Amino acid sequence: MPLGLVALAIGAFGIGLTEFVIMGLLPEVAADFRVSEAAAGWLISGYALAVVVGALVLTAATTRLPRKPVLLGLVVLFIAGNVLTAIAEDYSLAMIGRILAALCHGAFFGIGSVVAASLVAPERKAGAIAIMFTGLTAANVLGVPFGTFLGQQLGWRATFWAISVIGVLAFIGIAALVPVLRSPEERISIRGELQAFRSGQVWLSLLVTVLAYGGMFGAFTYIAYTLTEVSGFASTTVPWLLVLFGAGLVVGNWLGGRLADRSIDGTLVVFIAALVVILALFGLLAGSPIATIVALFLMGGFGFGTVPGLQSRIMNYAGTAPTLASGANIGAFNVGNALGAWAGGVGIAAGLGYTSPIWIGATITAVALVVMIIAAAAARGSHASTAMSADGAGGPSARATATATTH
Numbered sequence: 063m064p065l066g067l068v069a070l071a072i073g074a075f076g077i078g079l080t081e082f083v084i085m086g087l088l089p090e091v092a093a094d095f096r097v098s099e100a101a102a103g104w105l106i107s108g109y110a111l112a113v114v115v116g117a118l119v120l121t122a123a124t125t126r127l128p129r130k131p132v133l134l135g136l137v138v139l140f141i142a143g144n145v146l147t148a149i150a151e152d153y154s155l156a157m158i159g160r161i162l163a164a165l166c167h168g169a170f171f172g173i174g175s176v177v178a179a180s181l182v183a184p185e186r187k188a189g190a191i192a193i194m195f196t197g198l199t200a201a202n203v204l205g206v207p208f209g210t211f212l213g214q215q216l217g218w219r220a221t222f223w224a225i226s227v228i229g230v231l232a233f234i235g236i237a238a239l240v241p242v243l244r245s246p247e248e249r250i251s252i253r254g255e256l257q258a259f260r261s262g263q264v265w266l267s268l269l270v271t272v273l274a275y276g277g278m279f280g281a282f283t284y285i286a287y288t289l290t291e292v293s294g295f296a297s298t299t300v301p302w303l304l305v306l307f308g309a310g311l312v313v314g315n316w317l318g319g320r321l322a323d324r325s326i327d328g329t330l331v332v333f334i335a336a337l338v339v340i341l342a343l344f345g346l347l348a349g350s351p352i353a354t355i356v357a358l359f360l361m362g363g364f365g366f367g368t369v370p371g372l373q374s375r376i377m378n379y380a381g382t383a384p385t386l387a388s389g390a391n392i393g394a395f396n397v398g399n400a401l402g403a404w405a406g407g408v409g410i411a412a413g414l415g416y417t418s419p420i421w422i423g424a425t426i427t428a429v430a431l432v433v434m435i436i437a438a439a440a441a442r443g444s445h446a447s448t449a450m451s452a453d454g455a456g457g458p459s460a461r462a463t464a465t466a467t468t469h
Contacts, residue, residue, distance in 0.1 A: 069235030078201025117168020277427030310362025
């Protein structure tokens with residue numbers, strides 16, 4: 063395995079940690095800056111919205127630049143943002159630091175995937191990209207719980223100093239281990255990539271991503287408050303409960319990917335419906351520690367189990383221009399993140415209690431289910447029309463071709 067992949071995975075680990083660790087530290091951050099829970103939640107929403115901008119604007123702006131220098135520049139931006147967050151004396155500076163760190167997120171994963179694939183033989187490209195994204199998974203399973211623990215023991219700023227150190231390690235690793243791409247690279251036509259957005263199914267897929275992911279994050283953003291104020295757990299147990307959520311994430315991501323290979327739309331409908339049920343039960347039973355533990359694992363499993371299917375679906379309907387559509391879907395995940403954090407904060411600010419983000423998340427996810435059912439039905443109708451046209455156009459060969467396009 064090329065060591066450059068390890069360097070890219072370290073970068074992915076740091077970026078994933080930056081995005082998610084603050085959820086377990088919101089009470090400490092809010093208390094330090096003397097702001098409300100909802101205001102503290104905007105440090106998550108602001109990050110997510112900045113990811114959307116970076117995923118689209120920075121990726122498009124750097125398309126024709128050498129990959130390795132761009133990656134190094136993005137890591138520098140990442141380090142600067144986290145250092146600013148760590149030293150921020152007030153809420154506004156912390157928000158600016160979060161936004162700076164977020165701008166590199168989408169572009170790093172998009173460009174990093176290209177670089178990772180270039181480090182191995184053509185038949186091993188998918189595996190190389192998977193290795194890089196292992197860093198993101200590890201950030202959720204291991205980094206977030208231990209980052210939360212570190213922040214609780216030494217202050218939340220210590221966590222962001224630690225993330226900055228990870229960024230420095232990633233910079234050194236990429237500089238030393240990732241080779242300069244010497245072969246001519248394919249030039250991406252932005253105009254050609256924009257053709258993907260002429261597909262109605264691409265837009266429906268993006269909407270499902272925003273709503274499904276937003277529903278889960280509506281519940282998860284304020285999970286530290288739910289665990290301590292409703293379920294009765296001590297704050298010191300929050301990191302370990304987040305390990306359980308991370309375990310659900312890994313299982314769900316693996317299972318969702320395998321099932322989506324068989325039926326993308328069927329898997330998405332089942333997983334999103336299951337997530338609605340889990341969130342509703344969580345809202346009802348959040349006062350029970352045992353029910354909360356089970357709900358955390360299942361919420362992570364069914365929530366992140368939709369990710370492989372959502373990403374595959376939009377790439378399928380983007381046809382021969384999947385690059386920008388895929389980046390847009392990364393942006394859509396983060397729009398959902400921002401939507402969920404904002405909506406959950408509204409519920410708390412309105413005095414509806416710390417289970418209100420869970421109920422709001424369940425409602426948003428239910429809307430996602432309706433949109434997904436509509437999208438799946440429209441896709442089946444389109445496939446049926448294609449098959450009928452082919453059948454009328456000419457014999458067994460045409461029927462076989464139409465059938466092949468539906469699988």
